[in-house]
Amino acid sequence: MAEAAAGGEPIHRELGLTDEEHDRIVAALGREPNRAELAMYAAMWSEHCSYKSSRVHLRELPTEGPHVLVGPGEDSGVVDLGEGLACAFKMESHSHPSAIEPYQGAATGVGGIVRDVLSMGARPVALLDPLRFGPLEDPRNRWLFEGVVAGIGGYGNCIGVPTVAGEVRFDPAHGPNPTVNAMCIGLLPADRVLRSGGGRLGDLLVLIGARTGRDGIGGVSVLASRTLGRAGRDDRPSVQIADPFAEKLLIEACLELADRGLLAGLQDLGGAGLTCAVSETAAAAGAGAELDLEAVPLREDGMEPFEILTSESQERMLAVVRPEDLAATREVCERWGLISAVVGRLTDDGALRARDAGRVVAEVAARSLTDDAPLYRRAMAVPAGLVEVQADDPTFLSPTVAPGDALLRLLAAPNVASKRWVWERYDSIVQGNTAAGPGGDAAVIRLEGSLRAIALTTDGNGRYGRLDPYLGGAHSVAEAARNVACVGARPLAVTNCLNFGSPERPEVMWAFRETIRGMGDACRALGTPVTGGNVSFYNEAEGSSIPPTPIVGMLGLLVDHRLRLGSALRPGMAVYLLGETFAELGGSEYAETILGAVSGRPPGLDLEREAGLVALVVEAADRDLLAGAHDCSDGGLAVALAEAAIAGDCGFAVSLPGDLPSHVALFSESASRAVVWLDPSAVPALEDLARRQGVPIERIGESGGPRMVFGEEIDAAVVEAAAVYEDAIPGLLGRSAGEPMVRSTG
Amino acid sequence: MSGPRVAVITFPGSLDDRDALRAVRLMGGTPVLVWHRDRDLGGADAVILPGGFSYGDHLRAGAIARFAPVMAAVAEHAERGGPVLGICNGFQILCEAGLLPGALTRNVGLAFVCRRIHVRCETSATVFTSTIAAGEVLPVPVKHGEGRFVADPETLARIEGEGRVVFRYCSPAGHLGGEWNPNGSTNHIAGIANDRGNVVGMMPHPEHAVDPDVGPTGGQPMFESLLQAVPAGV
Amino acid sequence: MRRRFEVVVMLKPGMADPQGRAVEDALPTMGWSGLTNVRVGKHVELTVEADSEDAARALVEQVADRLLSNPVIEDYRILSAEEVR
Amino acid sequence: MRRRFEVVVMLKPGMADPQGRAVEDALPTMGWSGLTNVRVGKHVELTVEADSEDAARALVEQVADRLLSNPVIEDYRILSAEEVR
Numbered sequence A: 001m002a003e004a005a006a007g008g009e010p011i012h013r014e015l016g017l018t019d020e021e022h023d024r025i026v027a028a029l030g031r032e033p034n035r036a037e038l039a040m041y042a043a044m045w046s047e048h049c050s051y052k053s054s055r056v057h058l059r060e061l062p063t064e065g066p067h068v069l070v071g072p073g074e075d076s077g078v079v080d081l082g083e084g085l086a087c088a089f090k091m092e093s094h095s096h097p098s099a100i101e102p103y104q105g106a107a108t109g110v111g112g113i114v115r116d117v118l119s120m121g122a123r124p125v126a127l128l129d130p131l132r133f134g135p136l137e138d139p140r141n142r143w144l145f146e147g148v149v150a151g152i153g154g155y156g157n158c159i160g161v162p163t164v165a166g167e168v169r170f171d172p173a174h175g176p177n178p179t180v181n182a183m184c185i186g187l188l189p190a191d192r193v194l195r196s197g198g199g200r201l202g203d204l205l206v207l208i209g210a211r212t213g214r215d216g217i218g219g220v221s222v223l224a225s226r227t228l229g230r231a232g233r234d235d236r237p238s239v240q241i242a243d244p245f246a247e248k249l250l251i252e253a254c255l256e257l258a259d260r261g262l263l264a265g266l267q268d269l270g271g272a273g274l275t276c277a278v279s280e281t282a283a284a285a286g287a288g289a290e291l292d293l294e295a296v297p298l299r300e301d302g303m304e305p306f307e308i309l310t311s312e313s314q315e316r317m318l319a320v321v322r323p324e325d326l327a328a329t330r331e332v333c334e335r336w337g338l339i340s341a342v343v344g345r346l347t348d349d350g351a352l353r354a355r356d357a358g359r360v361v362a363e364v365a366a367r368s369l370t371d372d373a374p375l376y377r378r379a380m381a382v383p384a385g386l387v388e389v390q391a392d393d394p395t396f397l398s399p400t401v402a403p404g405d406a407l408l409r410l411l412a413a414p415n416v417a418s419k420r421w422v423w424e425r426y427d428s429i430v431q432g433n434t435a436a437g438p439g440g441d442a443a444v445i446r447l448e449g450s451l452r453a454i455a456l457t458t459d460g461n462g463r464y465g466r467l468d469p470y471l472g473g474a475h476s477v478a479e480a481a482r483n484v485a486c487v488g489a490r491p492l493a494v495t496n497c498l499n500f501g502s503p504e505r506p507e508v509m510w511a512f513r514e515t516i517r518g519m520g521d522a523c524r525a526l527g528t529p530v531t532g533g534n535v536s537f538y539n540e541a542e543g544s545s546i547p548p549t550p551i552v553g554m555l556g557l558l559v560d561h562r563l564r565l566g567s568a569l570r571p572g573m574a575v576y577l578l579g580e581t582f583a584e585l586g587g588s589e590y591a592e593t594i595l596g597a598v599s600g601r602p603p604g605l606d607l608e609r610e611a612g613l614v615a616l617v618v619e620a621a622d623r624d625l626l627a628g629a630h631d632c633s634d635g636g637l638a639v640a641l642a643e644a645a646i647a648g649d650c651g652f653a654v655s656l657p658g659d660l661p662s663h664v665a666l667f668s669e670s671a672s673r674a675v676v677w678l679d680p681s682a683v684p685a686l687e688d689l690a691r692r693q694g695v696p697i698e699r700i701g702e703s704g705g706p707r708m709v710f711g712e713e714i715d716a717a718v719v720e721a722a723a724v725y726e727d728a729i730p731g732l733l734g735r736s737a738g739e740p741m742v743r744s745t746g
Numbered sequence B: 001m002s003g004p005r006v007a008v009i010t011f012p013g014s015l016d017d018r019d020a021l022r023a024v025r026l027m028g029g030t031p032v033l034v035w036h037r038d039r040d041l042g043g044a045d046a047v048i049l050p051g052g053f054s055y056g057d058h059l060r061a062g063a064i065a066r067f068a069p070v071m072a073a074v075a076e077h078a079e080r081g082g083p084v085l086g087i088c089n090g091f092q093i094l095c096e097a098g099l100l101p102g103a104l105t106r107n108v109g110l111a112f113v114c115r116r117i118h119v120r121c122e123t124s125a126t127v128f129t130s131t132i133a134a135g136e137v138l139p140v141p142v143k144h145g146e147g148r149f150v151a152d153p154e155t156l157a158r159i160e161g162e163g164r165v166v167f168r169y170c171s172p173a174g175h176l177g178g179e180w181n182p183n184g185s186t187n188h189i190a191g192i193a194n195d196r197g198n199v200v201g202m203m204p205h206p207e208h209a210v211d212p213d214v215g216p217t218g219g220q221p222m223f224e225s226l227l228q229a230v231p232a233g234v
Numbered sequence C, D: 001m002r003r004r005f006e007v008v009v010m011l012k013p014g015m016a017d018p019q020g021r022a023v024e025d026a027l028p029t030m031g032w033s034g035l036t037n038v039r040v041g042k043h044v045e046l047t048v049e050a051d052s053e054d055a056a057r058a059l060v061e062q063v064a065d066r067l068l069s070n071p072v073i074e075d076y077r078i079l080s081a082e083e084v085r
């Protein structure tokens, strides 16, 4: 019989397990689980660790490609960059803790994703931070925004990993549910990838780093409060205090261990803590493991076995070490001022057995925790009213605002406006390889000792996801590819973070499935396999749920960083629009900001055209034909050109493409487009290349002068646009007067 | 490698140590790694205390690092007239250790700031600025949360009076003004020297300003000055 | 009536205190021993103008609870209330 | 004998305190008035094992003076010394 808590509710339910899941555990064990075992299963079979609602759909994503060294399933994906170098990268969500303690929640999120990359044996070299908040007019949203940004900077700056790009977008639905994602990229020798299956019989499990406390035991804390007579959830905040200094030492120590060949394996301790790290290590090695809980260095007295087994204390790593390497391993840890403890070893019987004071307190098959986890095919349904919203196309509403005013308003719209306030709080140059930091289409990190460089971006558009999740998923990949191409890099691979509401609601599950379909199709068309990612469900609070918020993190490769493109316009150039503009204002920034409508269908996406545009820009960059490029996304052609003008402090005069109504030509968000500028001498070569690749191309004007001129429609000063664009976010935060805002002049 | 030996100290939490070593190498010096627990400088001719968050910047930036065993060797080296450059966290450590006067406090905006800025060189009378004319403007980056230089009035008057302000934040044209000062530093001070000009501390990062592929180049003349002042093998 | 209050904000017991830890770990290398369990928090002083001591204290409580601390991770206590001119 | 000490470290009077200023500026926007002269400092708690109360206090003085505060910008005071087991 399942154990009942004081209130009569069976404990397993309080731990978030259903009755069927409880029965599965009993079947797997052949008996009732004890408390520690129940805690282990509850943690491992949580949505967060087991992906029980998402796995059936995630399988639809393409994961293979010639460069993929490690696909989904390990802590991070790894792709080959050539010249003996590989890149590990992954994205994750830390939205829930950030909603109640923005600084620490975001900071610990950065710490977690860094350890995912570290556990492959890679040196973390860059961070990106896609963020979503409610509107800044609300003081609580300002508190969340400022706290999250401070937390990301506080952690990244202190561990010496540059934060080089990211995103911030605003939507009322993200007020109660901010979305805080973090992506980390690491570099490692291609022949030294640490995999979780590297351990063998007799290897020691060495816990390195912070002491273990009653941290993040989350749902499992009910075991303590309800059955052990301790106060309860109130004194177990689900937020932890970040210790970036400890993380920095952990990074250096683990990399030194890897460099010296002392590691058979390395695992971070994330969700489900020691239980997850040890069971994965053992299962991957086809082994079992003995754990001695008394050997775990603790931060607090009197911790129960289940607490030690499922604690999610930060800044810890589990190293798998051959017995003969133990002394050297401990010496390295000591030198970096880190505690190390042998907490167990790999055995040959397939069981994960934990002892406390010699007594066995838990014994389960290591594989059972992962392999026996339930798999759900949740019900799906099209959200009520979606068809009507889609039919309400704002493209044909008549404009009420003059185009020049509309452009300035769009430049001041928080989704579009400069995010300098955010990224100047991040060290984006430490490690000395940031060829292009925040502010452009994608960041560029030089590979030391090589001409090669990687390009990094994150993208996602909540309006598109809300109006058509399939297109939302597909566009996030397409925009990322375009951004990477616009710095001259070839898109290589993708990681993602899929932020959604409750999977138990059929509309959410439908949107999730559609998003994955769109993302999968786009990844196939663009040749960018998905090497890993993260699903964050249950982003619901106060009766509101976030819209489907898929975020794509893309990695691109530049063979010669000297050929990288910037998005700052320069005078004396021929300005071209690549791609074709259609009457597509559905879901656009213009529709929301100027027309007040979040409706219609997002722009269509012809994936072959998108791939063609990407190939054209990359090849033109490779052949050094272009002086610069900027993709068209939020706010369309007008915003793209204005941003380039602001970045380069250089005006332009262009005519409007096609014979669309002027506001449509200016602000339509048709996909597969970019503006490029080039020396007039390179024009024939570019036109020829575009023709051969079948990409529509049109010379729309010239750069130069202090004004932005769009035909007869707009004539505005660059400095005026720049002021509006730069001051919008500080103005909303009420800081415009206080802190001096100095524009980059270097 | 044959240029002058320049030591870079790694404290727990140092971050720009590799960058400083790389800059030394790029500029023709011989980089020497020194560990915070070392008791000597490995025979180096000059020493750099790099940027970062030594000991997590807990309590105050540099408060704990100044007790590191290697700091006795740094003090001796400075005493003998050897060149010492503290960059960012290194500057904070030098102040905490009493090798430079004053202190570095929270930026006036209370936020970390990473930005390309300009500094105006105020004196050629230090080992690190001997090839830079007073008034010359250098583009360099800053990245710090505690860079607002403060000192009591007498100390400040002495530093100013003795011409020991090495750099001030300025506009690209060399003008002073609040909008060019990223942290609210007193008198726009970005860097100072000891009375002999062999110990210099500065908040901006010259080591991130030597390679045009990844940043501005305003740090180059500082390394040139240093390498000229300490010929190899002296 | 004007009173000067002091508010102490510390991380809840049981929560990791990286700052205290870093200080504690560094003490022996500086030659100090016998110092343990270091915790570092915030100390805020402020002057309150209110009709009565009770009203002043109620105001400080509110500020401490809602602005100076985040009750999710921190506890606060109010130390003293000294009358000032 | 084990004693628990509390050390308060505040910026010297007259030193600009941007953190205190920020708190003070935030107060009216949150609807509170009558609060002035906000200063933010550090509060450190630590346990000392020493032969006597005097020895313990002398040790804390040293640590407060040399490590916990920077005399260029800060003052410290030792608040209390409570015996603990």
Ligand SMILES: Nc1ncnc2c1ncn2[C@@H]1O[C@H](COP(=O)(O)OP(=O)(O)O)[C@@H](O)[C@H]1O
Binding pocket: A128, A129, A130, A131, A163, A164, A165, A166, A167, A168, A415, A416, A419, A422, A423, A437, A438, A439, A440, A441, A442, A458, A459, A483, A633, A634
């Ligand atoms: N949270 C952030 N962290 C770092 N950089 C950011 C952040 N938000 C925006 N940026 C940077 O600002 C620039 C503009 O962002 P965005 O408008 O999202 O770019 P795009 O439309 O090209 O995807 C990019 O370089 C981006 O990396």
Ligand SMILES: [Mg+2]
Binding pocket: A440, A441, A483, A630, A631, A633
């Ligand atoms: Mg872009």
